[in-house]
Each structure stands twice: as structure tokens, then as C-alpha cells.
Amino acid sequence: xxxxxxxxxxAYTVAxxxxxxxxxxxRLGLEFxxxxxxxxxxxxxxxxxxxxxxxxxxxxxxxxxxFLAIGTAAIGWAxxxxxxxxxxxxxxxxxxxxxxxxxxxxxxxxxCYLVNAMAPEISPDGSGYHLGNVARDxxxxxxxxxxxxxxxxxxxxxxxxxxxxxxxxxxxxxxMVHMTFQAVLPLLMLCYGRRFGFPGVGAFAGxxxxxxxxxxxxxxxxxxxxAVATLVFAxxxxxxxxHHNLSFNSMFLCGLFSGFSYAVKYTAGLALPFAAAxxxxxRWLALSLGAMAMAGPWMVRNWIWLxxxxxxxxxxxxxxxxxxxxxxxxxxxxxxxxxxxxxxxxFWSQLTVLGGLVPGMIGPxxxxxxxxxxxxxxxxxxxxxxxxxVYSIPAFLNIEVRFLIPALPFFxxxxxxxxxxxRGMLPAVALFQALACWPQVMTTYxxxxxxxxxxxxxxxxxxxxxxxxxxxxxxxxYALKDAIxxxxxxxxxxxxxxxxxxxxxxxxxxxxxxxSQGWRIQEAMERAAAAKSGRRxxxxxxxxxxxxxxxxxxxxxxxxDIKQGMKxxxxxxxxxxxxxxxxxxx
Amino acid sequence: MEQRYTLLIKIAFAVVLVVLVVQVxxxxxxxxxxGEAYLYDRFVRPSTGQVLAxxxxxxxVLYSLLEKRSVGLFHVSPxxxxxxxxxxxxxxxxxxxxxxxxMLGSGWRFLAVVAAAAALPxxxxxxVRAEGTGAALALLVCAAWLAVERRYxxxxxxxxxxxxxxxxGFAIPAMALALSILALRRSWWEWIDRVxxxxxxxxxxxLAVPASHARAPAENPPELTAGQAxxxxxxxxxxxxxxxxxxxxxxxxxAAEPIVNFYRAQHRANNWERVLRENVAGHFDYYxxxxxxxxxxxxxxxxxxxxxxxxxxx
Numbered sequence: 010x011x012x013x014x015x016x017x018x019x020a021y022t023v024a025x026x027x028x029x030x031x032x033x034x035x036r037l038g039l040e041f042x043x044x045x046x047x048x049x050x051x052x053x054x055x056x057x058x059x060x061x062x063x064x065x066x067x068x069x070x071x072x073x074x075x076f077l078a079i080g081t082a083a084i085g086w087a088x089x090x091x092x093x094x095x096x097x098x099x100x101x102x103x104x105x106x107x108x109x110x111x112x113x114x115x116x117x118x119x120x121c122y123l124v125n126a127m128a129p130e131i132s133p134d135g136s137g138y139h140l141g142n143v144a145r146d147x148x149x150x151x152x153x154x155x156x157x158x159x160x161x162x163x164x165x166x167x168x169x170x171x172x173x174x175x176x177x178x179x180x181x182x183x184x185m186v187h188m189t190f191q192a193v194l195p196l197l198m199l200c201y202g203r204r205f206g207f208p209g210v211g212a213f214a215g216x217x218x219x220x221x222x223x224x225x226x227x228x229x230x231x232x233x234x235x236a237v238a239t240l241v242f243a244x245x246x247x248x249x250x251x252h253h254n255l256s257f258n259s260m261f262l263c264g265l266f267s268g269f270s271y272a273v274k275y276t277a278g279l280a281l282p283f284a285a286a287x288x289x290x291x292r293w294l295a296l297s298l299g300a301m302a303m304a305g306p307w308m309v310r311n312w313i314w315l316x317x318x319x320x321x322x323x324x325x326x327x328x329x330x331x332x333x334x335x336x337x338x339x340x341x342x343x344x345x346x347x348x349x350x351x352x353x354x355x356f357w358s359q360l361t362v363l364g365g366l367v368p369g370m371i372g373p374x375x376x377x378x379x380x381x382x383x384x385x386x387x388x389x390x391x392x393x394x395x396x397x398x399v400y401s402i403p404a405f406l407n408i409e410v411r412f413l414i415p416a417l418p419f420f421x422x423x424x425x426x427x428x429x430x431x432r433g434m435l436p437a438v439a440l441f442q443a444l445a446c447w448p449q450v451m452t453t454y455x456x457x458x459x460x461x462x463x464x465x466x467x468x469x470x471x472x473x474x475x476x477x478x479x480x481x482x483x484x485x486x487y488a489l490k491d492a493i494x495x496x497x498x499x500x501x502x503x504x505x506x507x508x509x510x511x512x513x514x515x516x517x518x519x520x521x522x523x524x525s526q527g528w529r530i531q532e533a534m535e536r537a538a539a540a541k542s543g544r545r546x547x548x549x550x551x552x553x554x555x556x557x558x559x560x561x562x563x564x565x566x567x568x569x570d571i572k573q574g575m576k577x578x579x580x581x582x583x584x585x586x587x588x589x590x591x592x593x594x595x
Numbered sequence: 596m597e598q599r600y601t602l603l604i605k606i607a608f609a610v611v612l613v614v615l616v617v618q619v620x621x622x623x624x625x626x627x628x629x630g631e632a633y634l635y636d637r638f639v640r641p642s643t644g645q646v647l648a649x650x651x652x653x654x655x656v657l658y659s660l661l662e663k664r665s666v667g668l669f670h671v672s673p674x675x676x677x678x679x680x681x682x683x684x685x686x687x688x689x690x691x692x693x694x695x696x697x698m699l700g701s702g703w704r705f706l707a708v709v710a711a712a713a714a715l716p717x718x719x720x721x722x723v724r725a726e727g728t729g730a731a732l733a734l735l736v737c738a739a740w741l742a743v744e745r746r747y748x749x750x751x752x753x754x755x756x757x758x759x760x761x762x763x764g765f766a767i768p769a770m771a772l773a774l775s776i777l778a779l780r781r782s783w784w785e786w787i788d789r790v791x792x793x794x795x796x797x798x799x800x801x802l803a804v805p806a807s808h809a810r811a812p813a814e815n816p817p818e819l820t821a822g823q824a825x826x827x828x829x830x831x832x833x834x835x836x837x838x839x840x841x842x843x844x845x846x847x848x849x850a851a852e853p854i855v856n857f858y859r860a861q862h863r864a865n866n867w868e869r870v871l872r873e874n875v876a877g878h879f880d881y882y883x884x885x886x887x888x889x890x891x892x893x894x895x896x897x898x899x900x901x902x903x904x905x906x907x908x909x
Contacts, residue, residue: 358807373803377796383787430788432749434796441800453644454804 011179012472015127018178019185022058022170023051025080028087029061030054035090037258042100045200048193052243053262055170055190055236056269056303062169063306069151073176080173100203103212110436111199111212114443118219119192121448125229125462126188127470130180130512131483132230139231140180141511143171148515154314157331158523159321159340162314164307166272167233180512183231191228191235194242195219198418201246202425205389210425213435217421220446222461223369223410224417229462231512237277238415240270244280245396245419248287249389260292264299271304275322276403277415278304283399287392332525340522344407360410365456369410371417374442381420383427393423410460485587486510489560492584492591497558503591504530504556506565519556526554538570544577552594563588604701607709611688614713618684621723622677626824629816631725632853635676637814639663640860652809655727656801657761662725671860676725684722687733688713690740697743731762735769742776748789751776755790756797769794814872817850826901827851831858833897834881834904843880844868851883851902881906 030050034041041049061079065071103111130136138160145153145161146168153161171183178185195215202211218224218238228235244266251259267284270277281300285293308318317327322341325334348366350356357376364370381397384390397419404412428434444450448462455461469479481487486509497503497516506521521531530551537547551559559580561568571578571592580592627635638646638659646653653659661679669675691712699705716722721729738754741747755769773794777786819827831854834845845867847855852870859867882893882905897904 354806362803362807373799373807376799376803380792380795383792386784428792428796430784431752431792431796432789434749434793437800438796445804453642454647454808 011476012127012181012470015178015181015185018174018176018182019189021080021177022174022182022186023189025083025173026054026058026170027051028054028080028084029057031087032083032090033057033262035094037262039256039259039262041097042200042204043097044196045100045204046097048197048200049243049247051189051193052197052239053265056166056240056265058173059166059169059269059272060303060306062172063310066146066151066169066172067310069149071146071151071172076173076176100200101206101208103199103203103208106436107209107212110439111216114216114439115195115219117447118225118443121462121465122188122191122225122229123185124465124467124470125226126184127181128466129469129476129480130184130231131480132226132232133508135184135231136180136484136510136512137508138511139168139233140171140175140183141509142168143175143183143231144512144515145517146172147175152310152314153517156517157315157526158520159332160523162311162317162320162331164272164275164304166269166274166303166307167236171231180231184229187231187233187235188229190239191219191224194235194239194418197239197242197246198422201242201249201422204250207389207426207429209435210422210429213425213428213439214418214421216439217372217374217424217442218417220443221372221375221414221417222364222446222451222455222459223371224414225446226369226460226462227411227414232411233273234411234414237270237274238418240266240273241277241280241396241400241415242418244270244284245287245392248284249392255288255292257292257295260288260295261299264296264301265303266299267296268300268303268305271300272307275319276406276412277400279399279402283396330525333528336522336525336528341406345405347408359456362454363456364410364459364461367408367410368458369460370455371410371413372442372446374438374445375417375420377424377428377438378420380427381423384423387426390423390426393419393426397423480513484510484513485589487513488586489584489589489591490514492586493558496583496591496593501558502556503558503560504551504554505560506531506567507562509560518560519554530554530556534567538567541570544570544574545579548578548580548594557594558583559592559594561590561592563590601701603703603706607692607706610706610710611692611713614688614717615685617717618681618722621717621720622681623674625673625720625723625821626828627673627676627854627857628724628821628824629818629850629853631673631676632857633814633816634659634725635662635666635671635860636853636856639666639676640856647804647808650808650811652811652813653805654813655730655762656805657757658725658727658730660801661730671857673725673861677723680722680725680729683730683733684716687716687722687729687736690733690736693740694736694743697740727762728764731758731765734758734761735765735772738769738772742772742779748785749793752790752793753797756794757801759794759798760801816853819850819854823901824854826899827854828858829899830883830897830902830904831855834883835862835864837896837904837906838866838881840866842866842868844878845870845881845883846879847883848885848888855883879907 027047027050030053033053034050062071065075130140142161142165145156167187170186174182174186195218198215198218199211202208224235244263247259247263263284267280270280284296311320312318315331316329317324321332322337324332324337350359359366361371361375362373381394384394397416400416400419401413425435448464451461468474490513493514493516502517502519504519508520509518511518519527519530521527533547533550537543561571571580575582579595581595583591583593634655637649637651638653639662658679662676665675665678692709695705695708699708716729721732734754735758738751738758741751741754755773758765758769773790776790780786843866845855847870849872852872855870859869884903886898886901886903893905893907895903896906
């Protein structure tokens with residue numbers, strides 16, 4: 010039943026996206042070819058649905074009956090409008106060899122990703138704040154204005170789509186919605202190649218990105234990176250299609266994609282200036298209108314709610330009581346902390362093959378990336394390389410390899426263009442990437458700690474293995490779920506020094522580094538533990554901030570002090586599991 | 596230039612055949628050397644995961660992959676580990692024949708070049724020994740042949756790339772040949788597309804994963820001379836006869852260690868514990884040591900000018 014509802018939840022959300030997109034594309038009068046049209050309808054519809062859910066969250070009407078009513082109406086309207094529509098043209102054909110290779114590899118990886126997405130969510134950020142935010146929105150019927158965390162103040166463009174799926178099929182449904190973006194991206198790349206006369210290159214690049222290990226795991230989890238990659242690529246595609254004759258409507262849609270990219274992940278805000286640069290400022294009004302339609306609501310929300318339109322960043326420009334500039338500085342410095350590499354080769358091998366020091370890897374075929382500069386001889390290649398360079402910028406600000414994902418489609422296409430005249434090389438390299446990136450094959454050579462798909466958990470996906478057993482074996486915090494539900498009254502908050510799997514804990518958690526309130530509690534407790542005095546006052550401070558419970562990992566700085574001096578702190582141990590202890594403050 | 600079956604060509608053909616027969620004979624009869632046994636023991640015998648986990652710099656990636664296939668098909672023997680090398684020898688002779696035919700016609704010079712080029716590798720047993728040098732040379736000559744005949748340009752790049760993966764030391768000759776092709780053809784983009792890119796792609800496909808794992812310092816096993824290698828086989832035969840089927844531990848010296856393990860695999864002597872190079876301690880049943888160090892107590896099982904096998908007292 011859980012599996013069926015997850016599939017229905019994801020399918021329904023995707024269907025509503027396509028329906029809304031079909032209505033929008035028809036309204037804008039944009040011409041697309043057959044497969045291309047469906048893909049663009051999904052992408053543009055996802056922006057519309059996200060915006061609609063945002064509005065419902067603001068007025069606290071994000072409830073299943075409302076979603077069902079709006080979605081069903083949209084689907085009906087789209088079907089009604091599609092009656093008698095002329096048949097669309099088809100894009101230039103792909104050769105049979107490429108078609109077979111693409112279909113086989115795509116089908117194999119699609120199955121692998123689908124099974125992983127269908128299994129209960131166990132990814133760190135997915136079960137942490139992405140679905141944590143969704144679960145909170147579900148509990149309150151919209152945005153919870155009382156809860157402050159850097160992760161709840163980020164744009165939640167994709168979480169708005171997750172919410173629709175979540176209400177029907179819970180966590181796996183949300184992951185499957187993200188997986189749909191992942192499945193759309195290589196098809197869009199294939200269409201791009203077909204439209205511009207290099208179908209083999211499109212298929213090659215699509216396979217390279219689809220098989221990419223970090224894109225695989227991120228796409229099959231409730232993250233947002235593949236949605237960002239698909240959106241920025243769709244925006245780029247749209248500009249290329251209309252390069253010589255930029256219409257107001259096409260630029261409005263491009264703006265919509267740019268704005269939605271920002272709403273999904275701030276780093277993708279680069280899409281707007283890049284689109285403006287690509288079009289040399291033509292139709293800037295349409296572009297800006299589209300972008301503001303999607304990004305504007307999130308900025309206004311944050312401005313009114315947190316006094317900072319770009320919260321949780323630029324706090325020195327927009328001082329607010331919820332997060333300080335110094336905390337922001339410390340947090341960002343931590344994200345930029347690259348490990349020490351012995352050599353350039355060490356860095357490249359970690360990035361492409363091993364994936365231990367930089368979490369995740371992009372696949373060994375990307376070692377050929379330097380060859381992509383040869384695409385500079387081609388006008389398309391120059392634009393693709395420029396886009397790849399621009400969308401790589403966020404990777405310099407965060408060590409996680411997934412921040413490179415939005416740049417990969419551009420680099421893969423540029424690499425394909427550079428190698429397209431070398432007969433037999435594109436299929437050979439694509440096949441190599443596919444074989445080398447198959448989960449079982451990766452086990453033989455990648456770092457044991459690399460963030461990647463580790464298998465095909467069919468039993469967990471089909472719920473033959475109990476959901477709770479599967480989650481508990483991967484998510485440490487899950488063991489405390491029942492204890493928290495029993496001991497912590499609804500509405501009560503818990504303080505934690507580290508981030509938690511909030512998707513599975515039905516109480517709000519105030520994390521130390523995620524808000525000014527958290528910082529206050531954390532600093533007071535750490536100071537008390539170091540000075541060995543004022544422990545009770547620190548515990549009472551947490552209680553006065555609304556946190557009557559503490560979740561402490563054995564590795565936390567204060568863990569031993571609390572364990573040995575529960576009386577001094579005035580706390581009681583409630584439960585303990587997997588190196589984490591739940592305390593109640595008396 | 597079209598060749599006719601002149602007497603000189605028939606002689607050249609006979610020379611090539613003789614060289615091939617000699618190579619087959621030597622491949623089947625020469626005792627396995629330390630380098631060959633080392634390649635088998637470190638890179639062919641273990642699973643891919645174990646090879647990568649050992650983090651050793653893989654000397655001859657292409658050869659070890661082909662040797663793995665050959666051993667999988669024909670079980671471990673001196674000939675099966677050398678079979679890929681022999682086949683590269685055939686490729687080398689074909690390439691030499693075609694280059695000489697294209698450039699020198701079918702006269703005396705053709706005969707002289709073919710005979711010299713065919714016989715020269717015998718001096719170092721490049722196509723007899725199980726190592727990457729012969730493979731790399733054959734692929735390089737093959738690339739030169741395709742360049743001389745001005746066809747299958749893509750294959751030139753692939754051959755150059757494979758040559759480098761067969762023996763990394765061939766990077767400079769491969770690059771020199773690639774640049775010579777550029778100098779001759781004077782078509783930059785054609786060279787990039789047909790030579791450089793295929794070469795680089797092949798290198799990345801075959802070396803990306805092994806090179807990422809090659810972090811440990813290289814092991815350089817000391818080589819035995821041909822005579823020593825031959826006597827070592829006799830020593831091992833004597834040891835096997837003496838030990839029978841009872842489980843045994845053997846202590847030996849670094850140059851013999853991979854050969855003992857090779858012998859163990861070849862004769863499926865599963866009652867022999869694998870010999871380790873390092874962290875060797877505890878009780879041993881047999882000592883296989885150079886004759887010069889034969890002061891160890893125990894019963895002599897075998898002895899010659901080079902080695903002795905001593906059974907340890909119970």
C-alpha cells in the first residue's frame with residue numbers, strides 16, 4: 010500500500026506539472042517538436058505548480074483536498090484544450106546504433122534509480138532538511154512562521170512539489186518527483202542534439218550525465234540538484250532555440266526557469282544574469298518578469314518573515330534577529346573547506362574515480378573533460394563551455410561534488426562536440442562511463458566512503474523488507490523516533506548540536522548552528538561545560554528558548570560533561586541509541 | 596607497391612615462420628622469470644577489487660588484462676601467460692612486413708629489413724616473455740604501418756593509446772610517432788580528431804581506474820638469470836615431490852617469492868600456503884634459499900649451484 014501510494018503520489022504530481030505546463034506553453038504560443046514539447050511542458054509546469062503550492066502554503070491551505078481539486082482541474086483543462094491540436098513535428102532522427110545504446114543504458118539506469126527512489130528515503134539532506142521542511146509544512150498546512158532555521162529560510166521551490174507528492178505517498182513519492190527531473194535531463198540533452206544537428210553528441214552527453222554517480226544518487230533522493238540542472242539546461246535550450254528571433258513569450262518562459270532555479274537553489278540564481286548575457290540584454294523585461302514571478306515571492310516571504318530577502322545569506326546587509334553575519338561567515342567558511350590534495354592528479358582522481366575526499370564523484374569518463382576545450386572551434390561549443398564555466402562557480406564555494414551537477418550537461422555536450430569527428434569514440438566512452446558507473450562495478454574501485462548508489466534495494470523498494478528496518482539500518486536517528494514521540498509532547502522542541510533526520514522525527518528540532526537561537530543555546534552549554542559551572546543556567550536557557558529536551562551525540566563537546574553530571578545540568582536521560590542520547594530538562 | 600611471390604619474398608616468409616616457431620618453442624619451454632611471475636601474482640591472479648586495493652602501480656595494464664583472459668581460458672602455465680605476447684608478436688611481424696613492403700618493394704632490402712626486424716626481438720624475448728614491452732612495441736609498429744599506408748587514421752590513435760597502456764614507458768615514442776604523423780600530414784584538425792583524441796580516449800578508458808589507485812611505491816622484484824630460473828623449477832619440483840599433499844609453509848627470498856606462487860597456481864598446489872613478501876614470521880616447513888645462505892639447520896631436500904631446499908626439523 011505504501012509503495013502504491015508513493016507511485017500514485019509521484020505520478021499525480023508529475024501529471025499535474027505536465028498539465029499546467031501544457032496550458033502555459035499553449036498560452037504563450039511556443040512551438041516545440043514532439044518529445045521536446047512534453048519535456049518543456051513538465052519543466053514549465055513544475056514552476057507553475059511550485060508557485061501555486063507556495064501561495065497555498067502562505068495562506069495555510071496546503072492540504073490534500075485542495076491539491077487534488079486544483080490538480081484534477083488542471084489535468085482536465087489541459088486534456089480538454091489538447092483536443093484537436095495539430096500533430097507536432099518530429100525532431101531529426103537519431104541513428105539506430107545510438108538509439109539502441111541510449112535506450113539500453115537509459116533503461117538500465119532508470120530502473121536502478123527508480124528502485125532506489127522507491128525505497129524509503131535515507132539520504133542525509135533528504136531525510137534531514139528537504140523532507141524535514143516538507144513534513145513541517147504538512148503538519149502546519151503551510152509555512153511554519155515560528156520555526157527558524159537556515160534551511161527553512163532557503164528557497165523551497167522543489168519542496169513545494171515534494172509537498173504535493175508527500176501528501177499522497179510520503180517520502181518516497183517526493184524522491185520519485187526529483188527522479189523525474191533526473192530522467193528528463195538526458196532526454197532534453199538528446200533533443201538538444203537532435204534539434205541542432207548532432208544527435209549522437211546529444212545521446213552521448215545524455216548518457217554521460219545520466220550514468221554520473223553523484224547525479225545518480227542525488228537524483229534518486231529527495232534533493233534538488235537534478236531539478237536545478239534540468240531547469241538551467243532547459244533555460245539555455247530555450248535561448249538557443251530562439252537565438253535569432255527572441256520572442257517576448259519565449260524569454261518570459263526562460264525567465265520563469267531562471268527564477269524557479271533560484272527558488273529551488275540560490276546558487277542557480279546565476280541563470281538569470283547568464284541568460285541576460287547570452288541574449289545581450291534583448292527582451293530583458295520579459296526575462297525579468299518571468300524571473301520575478303518565480304523568485305519574487307520567496308524574496309518577499311523572507312523579507313517580511315525574516316527581514317532579509319535572501320536569508321540566510323547577506324546578513325551584514327540585512328541584519329536580523331534570526332541569524333547573524335558572523336554565524337553566516339563561519340558556516341560558509343566550513344562549506345569551502347577543501348581537503349588537502351597531494352597533487353592535481355589526486356584532485357582529479359578523487360573528483361572522477363574515487364570520490365572519498367570530495368563526497369561523491371562524476372565518473373571516470375569525465376577525465377576526458379580537458380578535451381572539451383576543443384569544442385571552442387564550434388559556435389555551439391563556445392556557448393556550452395561558457396554555460397558550463399558559469400554553472401561551475403558554485404562548486405568553488407562548496408566542496409560537495411553535487412554542486413557541479415548543473416554544469417555537467419554543458420560540459421558533456423561540449424566534450425561530445427569536441428570528440429564527434431573521432432569515429433567510434435563517443436559510443437566507446439559512453440559505454441565505458443555506463444559500465445564503470447554501475448553500482449556493483451563502482452564497488453570495486455571507488456572509495457568506501459564515496460557518496461553513491463550502492464546497490465538496487467529491491468526488497469526495500471517493494472516493502473518486502475519492513476520500512477522501519479531499512480530506515481533504521483541506514484539512519485541512526487531513526488532508533489530514537491518512538492522514544493521522542495512518547496517523551497516529547499507535541500509542540501515541544503528539542504535542541505540538538507548536530508543536524509537530524511527531521512523527516513522521521515515529528516517534533517521541531519532547534520539545531521545549534523542553524524539559527525541565532527540555536528547558537529545562543531549551544532554557546533551557553535559549551536561555555537558551561539568548559540568552565541564546569543553555570544550548567545543549570547545553560548539548561549534553563551535552553552528551556553526558556555522553548556527547548557525542553559536535548560539530543561546529544563557522543564561526539565559533541567558537551568556529551569561527557571552532561572553524561573557525568575546530569576544532576577548539575579538538571580537533566581534526565583530519556584533514551585539512548587546509536588551514540589545519541591535524549592535528555593529531558595527538568 | 597604490389598608484391599609478387601618472388602624467391603626473396605618466399606625466403607622472407609620462411610624467416611618469419613622460423614621466428615614464429617622459435618617464439619612458440621621458447622614461450623612453451625622457458626622457465627617463468629621473476630617479472631612474469633610478479634605480473635601474474637600481483638595483477639592477474641587476484642580479483643580486480645583486490646588488485647585495486649593493493650594500490651600498486653600497475654606496470655602493464657593492457658598486458659595484465661589480456662593475460663587474465665588467457666589464463667581464464669587455458670589455466671595457468673608459462674605458455675598461457677605468454678600467449679598474448681606471442682599474438683602481439685604475430686601482429687608485429689605483419690606490421691613489419693607491410694611497412695617494409697610499402698616502403699622497400701620486394702627486393703633484397705625488403706628481405707634484409709624483414710629478417711632483421713623479425714629476428715631482433717628474439718634477442719630480448721619481447722614476444723616470448725609475459726610483459727607489456729612486446730605488446731607496446733607491436734602496437735607502435737602497427738600504428739606506423741597504418742600511417743605509412745595512410746588509412747584507418749582512427750586506428751592509428753587507438754594503437755598509440757593502447758601502446759601506452761601496454762607499457763607506460765612507451766609514452767615518448769608514441770608521442771614522437773604521433774607528432775611525426777602530424778608533420779607528414781600537416782592537417783591539424785584531422786590529426787586532433789583521428790589521432791590525438793582516440794589515443795587519449797583509449798588511455799583514459801584503460802588507465803583511469805588503475806592510475807587512480809596506484810599510490811603505493813613500486814615493488815621492484817630482483818630478477819633471476821635464465822639459468823637460475825631454470826634451476827629454481829627443479830628445486831620446486833623436488834620440494835613438491837617431498838611435500839606430497841600435506842599442508843606446508845615455505846620461506847624463500849624476494850626474487851623467488853612470485854615464482855613460488857606462480858608454481859603453486861600452475862600445479863594447483865593448494866596445500867602450499869601462499870608465500871608473502873613481507874611480515875613473514877612463525878614456523879616454516881621448507882626453506883628455499885640461495886646456496887650461498889645454506890647454513891640453515893634441517894634436512895637437505897634439494898641442492899644445486901644456485902639454490903637449496905631445506906626441510907625444517909619438526
